[in-house]
Structure formats: structure tokens, C-alpha cells
Amino acid sequence: MTALDHDRIPEIALDWHRAGRGAALATVVETWGSAPRQAGSQLAISGAGDIMGSVSGGCVEGAVVTEALEAMADGVPRLLTFGVSDDSAFAVGLACGGTIRVLVEPVGAGGDRLPPALLEALVAARAARQARGYVVALDNWSRALVEPGQETAVDARLRSDKSGMEEDGRFVAVQNPPLRLIVVGAVHIAQPLLIMARACGYAPTLIDPRAAFGSAERFPGEQIVEDWPDEAMAALAPDARTAVVTLTHDAKLDDPAILAALDSPCFYLGCLGSTRTHAKRLERLRAAGVTEAAIARIHAPVGLDIGAKTPAEIAVSVLAQITLTLRRGA
Structure with missing residues (x-):
């Protein structure tokens, strides 16, 4: 099985x-x-x-x-x-x-x-x-x-x-089409998040152009895309049954994926980062012409506030927020 x-x-x-x-x-x-x-x-x-x-x-x-x-x-x-x-x-x-x-x-x-x-x-x-x-x-x-x-x-x-x-x-x-999860950033949180998402019925895809991060050794059996996020997102074409999570903290990687997600009907977009990091992110998005209505779709800092500390606990909080959005709306 x-x-x-x-x-x-x-x-x-x-x-x-x-x-x-x-x-x-x-x-x-x-x-x-x-x-x-x-x-x-x-x-x-x-x-x-x-x-x-x-x-x-x-x-x-x-x-x-x-x-x-x-x-x-x-x-x-x-x-x-x-x-x-x-x-x-x-x-x-x-x-x-x-x-x-x-x-x-x-x-x-x-x-x-x-x-x-x-x-x-x-x-x-x-x-x-x-x-x-x-x-x-x-x-x-x-x-x-x-x-x-x-x-x-x-x-x-x-x-x-x-x-x-x-x-x-x-x-x-x-x-309905099967649920998908697109994760940008092969960081430590992504490891338990992909496993948990798969157990919940999602088909996960990991995007990271940094081969050392998105290696098969760190993510055995997972679908890994090494293209730049904007190219990868265009190929994956997120739909209304897709959740997107960005985890890199690197604007060069996260921002193109965020813009692509906001231009899609994905039902969830969550972005890792502190309140301060997110504030800077919003400045960049507004400068790029992103509307306030689109910005309101972003869940950041990502995940429900359950006091999570470890990568696995943060992954639980992220998947819980994704589930809440899917089942009850934003």
C-alpha cells in the first residue's frame, strides 16, 4: 500500500x-x-x-x-x-x-x-x-x-x-481533485510538514533550486523541483485545491512564489517569518503593485498560534491552519 x-x-x-x-x-x-x-x-x-x-x-x-x-x-x-x-x-x-x-x-x-x-x-x-x-x-x-x-x-x-x-x-x-501542497524551501520544517501533509491526503511538491537543501537524502521519496520558484509555480499551476507554503526567509525565493500564488486560485498561502520579516515582505509586495485584497490572503506568520517550538510542532501548526482554511474558510 x-x-x-x-x-x-x-x-x-x-x-x-x-x-x-x-x-x-x-x-x-x-x-x-x-x-x-x-x-x-x-x-x-x-x-x-x-x-x-x-x-x-x-x-x-x-x-x-x-x-x-x-x-x-x-x-x-x-x-x-x-x-x-x-x-x-x-x-x-x-x-x-x-x-x-x-x-x-x-x-x-x-x-x-x-x-x-x-x-x-x-x-x-x-x-x-x-x-x-x-x-x-x-x-x-x-x-x-x-x-x-x-x-x-x-x-x-x-x-x-x-x-x-x-x-x-x-x-x-x-x-473533487486531490489536494496538493506546494512547499517552497527545503528547510528543516519542510521535512515533517511533507510527511504530515501526505498522511492527510495531500500530494506534496517541494521547490528549492538549492540542490544541497532539496536533496533526496533529506527528503526521501518526495517530489522535488529544482527550478526557480516562479518557473516551478508556473509549471505546477496551483488551483483551488492547492495550498502553498513558503519557508525560505529569502526574498529572492519566497517573493516570486508568493506573487505566483496570489495570481492563482490557491485556497491557502502561508509564509514563514516573524512579524518584522512579514512587515518588510508586505512593503515589497505593495511596491510590486499587489493589492490589499490580495495581501489579505496571506497567512503570516504561518501556522496557528499553538506555542510550537520544534520543526515538527511548527509543521503541525501549519497543517492545522491549512485544514481550518480548507474546511471553514479564511
Whole structure:
């Protein structure tokens, strides 16, 4: 398993199907109370009972796998409900006080199965970083892959990054592009930050033209770009699913990246440096013609104020601020 396999559930289900192993996708479609996973959380199940992902953090996975194997055998999707008021559900472990509904879809041709061509189209869109809404009508199992701009309700869910049920009985699974983190500066804070970000589902890229800093020995397995930040940022093209963090303290490196980030729709821009360092940075940005509205997008000094001292603690504060901005806005 790679570090991001837990975010590749549709891809893994498709791989299992193509390999002739059988596959089903289980998706949380609705929750009430203190549910362990949010709507849209997925679990892939193979015909041999292998699993990847989660719909409940381990509480009901065993029961879902059993239903998925039966669905693969008879080709009929299932809509399962688990909650503490249900004795059988409590027996399989959902004791957190919540209730969840889980859609189980066997992958295959014919009947009410999830068509492989539709799953392939979804996987291709994800690979191309194209947002899609996967829509399922739970009364007749009709399905569609909706692009941005095609339906208002789907657009609203893509913007809020929130899967869920519509009033007409359809379930919309948000399939937004994977999150990315661009870090400028291969300094000590970057080492734990990249590891933590990857664990949280980000695909990180490190930019530093100084080969001695951005070496594979210091950052094993990471994507390292040795171009100057302005060139690297132009090639990476930050989008609305991208966070940018600058860590060098060197205006020659940080400023071009900051300007590029402010010229992009990235959802977060954080810059390391003291209040005094940031004040000088703002002078340079204003002199370069950056507007006050753009300057207001910068989080500096970077990270939440949690009293962090060590590089790892600072990385925690940075990732926490990124998460806060992503989930609750600036």
C-alpha cells in the first residue's frame, strides 16, 4: 500500500475489477448523530474480501463486506442502515451514538451494477484533476457523472466539498481533485510538514533550486523541483485545491512564489517569518503593485498560534491552519 492508497478507492476498485477479482464500492450516503465517517467516505471490496478505505472507522466494515460479497454474487446494489437503535447494527460495533446509511454497488456489466465504463470515466477525471459529481438515484439505481456547470445542485456540493442526499432522493458523491501542497524551501520544517501533509491526503511538491537543501537524502521519496520558484509555480499551476507554503526567509525565493500564488486560485498561502520579516515582505509586495485584497490572503506568520517550538510542532501548526482554511474558510 502507498501513502495515498486510502484516497484511491475508485481506482483500486477498478483495478480489482479489471484483474478479474471482482469489486464493489461501499459509500456512506447519509449520517445522523455522532457518525464515525462523513457522507462520501468509501470502502472498496474485492471478490476475495480484500478491503481498502473505510465507511465507519472499523465499526461495521465486517457487515458491509458480507453484503458486498453477496451483491457481487447477485448483482443487486444494497442500501444498508446501521445505528445503535438497531440490535444487529449494535452487535457489529456502531456504538458511537450515530446512524449511517451505506450504499453498496457491485461493479460489472448488466442489471443494476455499477457499469465499468462509468467507473473508468470517473477514474480518468480524477487522474486529470477534473471535478465531477457522481450521482445515484436510490429508487432505481440510475447513475450519472456530472461535470461542473451542468447542474446547480451538483455545483453547490462541489464548491462546499460535501457529498450528500438531495431532496429528490438522489445521492451526490463529490469527486473533487486531490489536494496538493506546494512547499517552497527545503528547510528543516519542510521535512515533517511533507510527511504530515501526505498522511492527510495531500500530494506534496517541494521547490528549492538549492540542490544541497532539496536533496533526496533529506527528503526521501518526495517530489522535488529544482527550478526557480516562479518557473516551478508556473509549471505546477496551483488551483483551488492547492495550498502553498513558503519557508525560505529569502526574498529572492519566497517573493516570486508568493506573487505566483496570489495570481492563482490557491485556497491557502502561508509564509514563514516573524512579524518584522512579514512587515518588510508586505512593503515589497505593495511596491510590486499587489493589492490589499490580495495581501489579505496571506497567512503570516504561518501556522496557528499553538506555542510550537520544534520543526515538527511548527509543521503541525501549519497543517492545522491549512485544514481550518480548507474546511471553514479564511
